[in-house]
Amino acid sequence: MYSRKPMTKMAKESQTKLSEKKEESKKPIAYELAEKHREISVAEFFEKNRHLLGFDNKKKALLTTVKEAVDNSLDACEDANIAPELSVELIDMKNDRFRIIIEDNGPGIIKKNMPNIFAKLLYGSKFHTLKQSRGQQGIGISAAALYGQLTTGKPIKIVSKISPDDPAHAYDLHINTQKNKPEIFKEDSKEWKKDHGTRIELDLEASYQQGGQSVDNYLKQTAIVNPHATIIYTNPKAEQLIFARATDQLPKHTKEIKPHPYGIEIGMLIKMMKWSEAKTLQSFFMNEFSRVSSAVSKEICSKAGVLPSTKPKSANRDQAERLIAAIRDTKIIAPPTDCVSPIGEELLLKGLKKEINAEFYCSVTRSPSVYRGNPFQVEAAIAYGGELPGDKHVRIMRFANRVPLLYQQGACAITESISSTLWRNYGLSQSQNSIPVGPAIIVVHVASVWAPFTSEAKEAIAHYPEIIKEIKLALQEAGRKLAQYTKKKKRYSDELKKRSYIEKYMPYVGQALQQILDLKKSDEDQIENNLKEILEKKRGKLQKVEMENADYDEEFARIGNEKEESGKTEEEAEENE
Amino acid sequence: MSDVIKSLRSIAKDVHNSIVKKKAPLLEMPIRSLQNVTYNPKDGYFELKGKTMKRALAASTIKTFAQTLLMMNESKKIIENDDIATKREMYYVSKNWGDAMFKEQPESDTVMDDIEAMISVNREQLGFIPEEKGGAVAGRLVVVDKDETGKTIKVDCTKFGSGAYSVPTSVEELKFETNAKFILAIETAGMFQRLVKHGYWKKANCILISMGGVPTRACRRFIRRLSDQKKLPVYVFTDGDPYGFLNIYRTLKVGSGNAAHINQFFCVPNAKFIGVTPQDILDYKLPTHPLKEVDIKRIKDGIKNDPFVHENKDWEKALRLMLKQGKRAEQQAFAKYNLNYVIDKYLPEKLKNQKTWLT
Numbered sequence: 001m002y003s004r005k006p007m008t009k010m011a012k013e014s015q016t017k018l019s020e021k022k023e024e025s026k027k028p029i030a031y032e033l034a035e036k037h038r039e040i041s042v043a044e045f046f047e048k049n050r051h052l053l054g055f056d057n058k059k060k061a062l063l064t065t066v067k068e069a070v071d072n073s074l075d076a077c078e079d080a081n082i083a084p085e086l087s088v089e090l091i092d093m094k095n096d097r098f099r100i101i102i103e104d105n106g107p108g109i110i111k112k113n114m115p116n117i118f119a120k121l122l123y124g125s126k127f128h129t130l131k132q133s134r135g136q137q138g139i140g141i142s143a144a145a146l147y148g149q150l151t152t153g154k155p156i157k158i159v160s161k162i163s164p165d166d167p168a169h170a171y172d173l174h175i176n177t178q179k180n181k182p183e184i185f186k187e188d189s190k191e192w193k194k195d196h197g198t199r200i201e202l203d204l205e206a207s208y209q210q211g212g213q214s215v216d217n218y219l220k221q222t223a224i225v226n227p228h229a230t231i232i233y234t235n236p237k238a239e240q241l242i243f244a245r246a247t248d249q250l251p252k253h254t255k256e257i258k259p260h261p262y263g264i265e266i267g268m269l270i271k272m273m274k275w276s277e278a279k280t281l282q283s284f285f286m287n288e289f290s291r292v293s294s295a296v297s298k299e300i301c302s303k304a305g306v307l308p309s310t311k312p313k314s315a316n317r318d319q320a321e322r323l324i325a326a327i328r329d330t331k332i333i334a335p336p337t338d339c340v341s342p343i344g345e346e347l348l349l350k351g352l353k354k355e356i357n358a359e360f361y362c363s364v365t366r367s368p369s370v371y372r373g374n375p376f377q378v379e380a381a382i383a384y385g386g387e388l389p390g391d392k393h394v395r396i397m398r399f400a401n402r403v404p405l406l407y408q409q410g411a412c413a414i415t416e417s418i419s420s421t422l423w424r425n426y427g428l429s430q431s432q433n434s435i436p437v438g439p440a441i442i443v444v445h446v447a448s449v450w451a452p453f454t455s456e457a458k459e460a461i462a463h464y465p466e467i468i469k470e471i472k473l474a475l476q477e478a479g480r481k482l483a484q485y486t487k488k489k490k491r492y493s494d495e496l497k498k499r500s501y502i503e504k505y506m507p508y509v510g511q512a513l514q515q516i517l518d519l520k521k522s523d524e525d526q527i528e529n530n531l532k533e534i535l536e537k538k539r540g541k542l543q544k545v546e547m548e549n550a551d552y553d554e555e556f557a558r559i560g561n562e563k564e565e566s567g568k569t570e571e572e573a574e575e576n577e
Numbered sequence: 578m579s580d581v582i583k584s585l586r587s588i589a590k591d592v593h594n595s596i597v598k599k600k601a602p603l604l605e606m607p608i609r610s611l612q613n614v615t616y617n618p619k620d621g622y623f624e625l626k627g628k629t630m631k632r633a634l635a636a637s638t639i640k641t642f643a644q645t646l647l648m649m650n651e652s653k654k655i656i657e658n659d660d661i662a663t664k665r666e667m668y669y670v671s672k673n674w675g676d677a678m679f680k681e682q683p684e685s686d687t688v689m690d691d692i693e694a695m696i697s698v699n700r701e702q703l704g705f706i707p708e709e710k711g712g713a714v715a716g717r718l719v720v721v722d723k724d725e726t727g728k729t730i731k732v733d734c735t736k737f738g739s740g741a742y743s744v745p746t747s748v749e750e751l752k753f754e755t756n757a758k759f760i761l762a763i764e765t766a767g768m769f770q771r772l773v774k775h776g777y778w779k780k781a782n783c784i785l786i787s788m789g790g791v792p793t794r795a796c797r798r799f800i801r802r803l804s805d806q807k808k809l810p811v812y813v814f815t816d817g818d819p820y821g822f823l824n825i826y827r828t829l830k831v832g833s834g835n836a837a838h839i840n841q842f843f844c845v846p847n848a849k850f851i852g853v854t855p856q857d858i859l860d861y862k863l864p865t866h867p868l869k870e871v872d873i874k875r876i877k878d879g880i881k882n883d884p885f886v887h888e889n890k891d892w893e894k895a896l897r898l899m900l901k902q903g904k905r906a907e908q909q910a911f912a913k914y915n916l917n918y919v920i921d922k923y924l925p926e927k928l929k930n931q932k933t934w935l936t
Contacts, residue, residue, distance in 0.1 A: 498636040505639045508677040512646035513596075516589040516653055523593075530596045535636065538601075 041177045046121075046146055053143045054407075054457035058096060059213070061147055062206035063406065064457065065100055066090075066215050068140030069200055070222060071403055073104035074229060075133045076198075080107035083250060084229040088219060090208065092236040097152060098206045103199040108162035111169045118145050118158055118200070119173040119182030130374065130449040131256040132340050134403050144202065146175050151205035155185045160198040168192035208236045210560070213406045217560025219243065221397060221404035224351035225343055225445060241559065246350055251402075252341040257449060258290040260335040261300070261327045263373025270320050273312040281315065281323075282308035290335050300326045337368030337375040340447045343402065348381045348443065353551035356441055359385035359489075362481040363443075366474045371466035376448030378467070380474035382482050384427075385489070388439035394418075394428065396435065398461075399445040405459055412460035414444045417471035426479035427486025440482075444471055499539070506531050581703060582656055584696040585649050592646070604632045604645060606695040611834035616884040621846025623832040623884065643677050644688050652692065655704030663708050664689065694838045699794070701747050711744030711795030713769060713787040716778030718742075718803075721752035734784070739774055741787065748799045755807050757784045759928075760800060762848070764788060764815035764825055768908045768919070777920050781928070784809070792829050794836070797843045800829070804845060811845050812928070817853030817863070818905035819875040822896070823883065826850050831885050850935040851927045855899040858906045860933075861923070864913050865904035876900050891935055 050056060054064035066088060077084035082105060091099040109117060121142045145156040161168035172185035210216055219233050223243035228250050231243040264272075278284035285297040292300075301308040303326035306319050315323075343351075345363040352361055363381035370376070388395075398405040398414045409415050415435070423430045428438035452462040461467065510527040513519060519527075588604070595602035607613065608630050614623040634642050651670055655662055662670065668685040671678045679685040693700045700706075714720075718734040720742065731754075734742045745751075761783050763769045769787035772778070778785050784803070788796055804811050813829060815821030830848040832840025858865060868876075876896050879886050886892050899905065911919040927933055 502636050502639055504676050505643045508643035508674065509592075509634075509639070509646055512643065512650045513589055513593050515650045516586060516646070517593060519593070527593070527596050530599050531634070534596070534599055534601050534634070535639075538635070 041180075044177075046143065046150070050147070052456045053140070054459065055143070055147050058205060058207040059209055060407070061151075061204060062090070062098060062100070062208060063213065063215050063218055064140075065144040065147070065202065065204060065206075066102070067218060067403070068144050069100070069102040070219070070231075071134035072141055073102065073106055073198070074222075074226060074402070076106035077104060077229075078251060078253070081250065081253070082106060083245065083248065084226070085232075086229065087232045087234075088215075089234040090215065090236045092208065093203065096205050096207055097203060098208065098236065099201065099203050101199065101201045103197060105194065105197045108196045108198055109160045110162060111160075114158055114160060114169065114171050115173055115182035115184060118142055118156055118171075119175045121146065121175070121180055130259055130339075132254040132401055132447055132449050134401050141200075142175065144204070145173065146177070148202045148204035149174055152203045154203040157201040158198070159190070159192060161192050161194055161196050164195045168194075212560055214560055216241070218404055218406055220355070220556065220559045221399070221406075222402075224355055224397075225348070225399050225402045225404070227343075227347045227351055243556075246354070247347060251343070254341045254449075255336075255339040257335060257339045257375070258288060260291060260370070260373030261285070261289050261330075261332055262370075263450075264289075264324070264327065266317075266320055266324050269324060270315075270317065273315050273320065276312045278312055280308060281306060281310045281312055284312040291333050296330060296332055299330050303329055334370045335373060335375050337370070337377070339449055340368050340375050340377045342377050342379050342447055343445060345379070345381075348379055348445070350551060352381050352383050352441070352443060354553045355557055356383040357387045357552040357554075357557065358383035358439075358441070360482065360485045362478050362485075364474050364477040364481075366470055366477075369466065369470050371448075371452075371464045374448055374450045374452075376446060376451070376467065376470070378470040378474045379443075379445040379447070380471070380478045381443040382478045383441045383443075384482055384485065385439050388441065390439040391437065393435045393437055394440040394442050397441060397443040399443070400451045400453070400458070400461055401447055402445070403458070405461070407457070408454070408459035411454055413463045413468050414446070414461055414471060416463060417444070417468050417475060418442055420468075421472050421475045421479065423479065426483040427490075428482075442475070442478075444474070446471070495539070502535050506535075579656055581696065581698055582653055584698070585653050588695065589646065589649065601634045602642075603634075604642065604691075604695065605629050606632070606691055607697075607838055609690065609694055609835045609837060611882055611884070614832075614834055614837045614840075614884060616831060616888045618888055620841075621831060622844035623834070623837055623840045625837045640677065641688065644671070644674075644679065644684075645691060647671070647674055647677060648685070648688050649692055652703040652705070661701075661704050661706050663706050665708050667705055690835065697838045699839050699842060701749070706746045707793065707795070711746060711748070711793050711799060712789065713741035713743060713766070714784065714799075715741045715769075715773045716784040717755055717757040717782060718784045719754040721754065723750065735778075739770075741769075741773065744786075744793075744796050744799045746795050748795055748802060751799070751802065753803050753806055755784065755803075755809070756782075757807075757809065758782050760784045760786060760804060760809050760811045762786045762788055762792070762800060762811060762813045762829065763908075764790065764821055765908055768814070771916075772920065775917060775920055777924070780920070781924070788825065788829070791824050794839075794843050797829055797845060800848075801843065801845045804847060811848040812851045813848050814851055814908065814924075815853070816905070816907045817855065817858055817899075817910075818868075818907075819872050819879065819896070819899070821853070822850070822892070823875060823879045823886075827883065827885050852923070852933075853906055853908060853910070854933065854935055855895050855902065856933065857927075858899075858902065858904060861911070863906040863910040865902075865906045865910075868899070868903050868905055872905060873900065889936070895935055 055061045070086060070088065073086050074084050085105045087103045089101040093099055119142060148154060148156060155172040155174050157172050159168050159170045167189045170188040170190055174183040174185055176183045216235060219231055220243065223229065223231055227246035230245045233241045272288055273284065276284050276288060278287050281301055282294060282297045285292045285300060286294060298308050300323060304319065304322035306323060342365045345365050348363040349361050361383050363379065365379045366377060368375050368377040396409060396415060396418060398412055405412065419433050419435055423436035428436040428440060430436040446461055446467065452464060454460045454462050506528055509531060510524040513527060514524040592602040606629060607625050608628045613626045613628045615626055617624045632638050632642060651667065664686055665682060667689065668679055668682040671685055689700055689705055692703060714734050715737055716734055720732040720734065722730055722732060724730050732742055763785065766787050766789055769785060772785055786800060800811060803809065813826050815825050829845050831846065832844040836843060857863065876899060880893055880896055886896065911923050
């Protein structure tokens with residue numbers, strides 16, 4: 001499955017830089033200080049920063065591990081143009097230990113790369129490219145392996161096969177926490193009846209709960225925004241749930257793009273110049289960046305007061321700073337945006353309808369836009385009414401690059417965008433700058449070649465004004481569609497109320513007239529019939545406004561909506577961490 | 578069949594005919610407000626201008642429409658049985674109407690007023706009587722009434738000591754015997770008590786009536802019949818404030834906007850206002866209170882909208898004077914001089930000097 005490429009030269013060299021620096025310090029005091037300088041082991045780093053990586057508690061560790069593995073599997077399948085078929089199995093080993101087994105039908109990994117991918121932190125193919133994908137850093141799955149190793153002492157077991165003609169390779173791996181290097185426990189070649197694919201087995205300390213932040217809900221939401229994937233899930237109670245694919249159509253293949261100059265920062269520019277193969281600055285800009293023509297490249301150099309023929313390697317910090325300023329000052333066309341792949345209005349609706357039994361659904365896919373040189377695209381959908389509770393805050397479903405975001409709702413740019421949109425015009429109630437109240441679910445998906453998260457755990461989207469603006473525009477567009485419906489519905493219910501009102505009081509008119517005028521019973525009936533006719537003629541025919549939802553799947557909808565066993569809300573749970 | 582029942586039936590008949598013809602039925606009634614009355618200076622009361630309100634049967638009106646018909650039916654039954662129902666009782670009768678019942682009594686009172694206006698009768702003729710007390714009477718008057726068996730009895734209003742005779746809710750059948758010279762209608766029970774206690778009616782040879790604020794219909798009708806039958810002048814004594822002028826005195830003399838359809842019977846056109854006038858406040862150097870915002874509003878409203886004020890330039894002048902002073906004074910304010918100043922000085926002086934009155 002894992003299509004991770006070995007690290008580029010640039011990244012490797014920068015890793016060794018730290019140790020070089022240490023050798024250079026030769027002054028007496030520095031000697032003393034140097035005693036204290038030692039390489040920080042990845043295990044120590046992990047221990048101190050596990051919350052950044054999404055392993056802050058046992059419940060979250062389970063989710064994060066599944067999420068990292070599923071993200072990688074889906075990315076690999078899509079890269080290889082394979083309709084994903086995943087199996088996720090959680091086994092309760094008792095005493096807070098769980099075994100996670102995840103298997104896919106992806107392209108597989110060549111033998112040589114397997115140990116590094118699963119047992120070396122910060123090793124991956126995605127960090128150095130700008131491409132819409134679920135994984136970004138090359139940290140997730142090896143962090144999960146490390147977590148499992150630290151909490152159970154057991155190795156991560158990998159099996160992978162790349163074609164029907166090759167045997168499957170199996171590894172049991174440990175991470176050498178001092179050196180951040182894989183240690184091979186066991187190595188094997190074996191028969192596997194799959195044509196290609198990868199299987200991971202991992203033991204870890206964890207706890208399993210149902211509810212909004214559960215693995216169950218994560219997989220369900222993943223299925224909603226990945227309608228091309230089939231996921232077979234066996235939960236710790238040994239119940240099997242099958243999320244079958246809703247479409248055979250794979251998402252548009254996402255293209256890799258070079259960075260756009262507007263997104264570059266000085267440190268990155270210096271690094272890129274240092275490791276560039278380009279002979280001149282002019283060609284450096286043209287080759288390493290998107291949307292830089294030779295004229296634009298020259299303009300940047302001249303504005304910075306640097307010769308275009310300068311060797312990038314020899315450029316100094318001062319020049320780099322001037323180049324950055326020059327880039328900001330130069331008009332460069334926006335990066336290509338055909339590299340992002342949205343879910344699409346139709347599929348988003350389909351997923352939502354399966355999950356929620358509402359009266360009204362709408363979805364909006366915005367045109368792509370750009371923040372800091374990175375193309376991104378926003379989608380929003382709303383489900384309204386029906387069985388949704390009307391007196392609570394609306395439920396928010398957040399997605400980034402087709403990955404559900406289950407934690408840190410309050411810190412997310414999506415939440416901020418929702419709170420700062422005026423929903424009252426659209427038929428929801430809302431107190432100022434807060435999440436609206438009403439029978440609705442709001443879905444937002446942000447797709448980008450570089451989705452900006454607030455932390456490595458990828459739980460919340462950072463607050464870039466360009467992104468917030470686009471999300472709000474998408475919400476407003478969806479909101480206007482909602483308003484059309486809520487207004488129509490209000491007219492309908494008003495009319496209904498009036499009609500029942502009429503029917504309620506009509507008999508009394510007949511009854512009173514009959515008594516005052518001493519009419520016959522038949523006269524009274526005639527009065528009522530005529531009145532009905534008179535009033536009906538005035539009001540016209542009544543038309544139903546609700547949409548039919550044939551896609552609703554009750555079983556499916558229940559997943560993740562169970563009461564959490566501990567009864568804790570997200571906020572409480574996070575406070576306790 | 579009584580005229581009232583005929584009217585009720587004829588309205589119901591029109592409604593029924595419309596329905597039979599499959600046309601939305603209408604109920605038509607005069608608009609009951611100051612905007613729809615004119616002052617008739619010749620007869621001295623507010624008259625309807627003739628603007629009417631049509632309540633067509635529609636979704637928004639069907640409940641009131643049904644309630645109006647139901648209440649018409651109750652009225653018919655009450656008259657046929659020679660019975661009466663108080664406004665409050667009528668509200669409870671509606672509790673038997675299922676969904677069409679009234680939630681609060683004001684709703685039922687409004688519908689009652691609608692019917693009354695629709696067929697231009699007094700609600701007592703529909704069989705509905707108010708809860709309110711009609712007013713208190715003391716002085717040289719014998720009221721000729723009947724007891725529950727129909728036997729004539731005479732009630733002597735001089736024989737109540739420090740108490741008073743209470744005006745009944747229906748006064749149409751009463752007869753009077755008196756040799757008093759005038760009727761004095763008083764706003765407050767406190768002032769009435771003072772005059773009774775000190776036997777003012779003996780001294781002045783008059784009939785004292787306490788209105789207790791804006792006089793009830795029964796009280797107005799009582800004064801009207803008494804004044805008409807015995808050719809007695811009526812003098813009105815209220816607080817010196819816009820409420821006393823425009824609500825109490827104006828209503829007693831010419832009627833109200835809300836009851837315009839029956840003012841003809843319930844007004845006392847020969848009533849005269851003896852005080853407390855804005856000029857009295859100056860002349861008697863009375864202790865005052867500043868006008869409240871509602872007072873100022875009421876004066877301005879009266880000058881602008883009240884047809885009675887339009888017809889009476891003296892009243893307009895008095896109101897403008899009060900507005901200019903920005904002050905009001907109560908009946909009791911004469912106690913500044915001594916407790917019986919009002920009996921010994923004020924009333925005798927005022928009654929002597931017609932120029933100080935407002936009419």
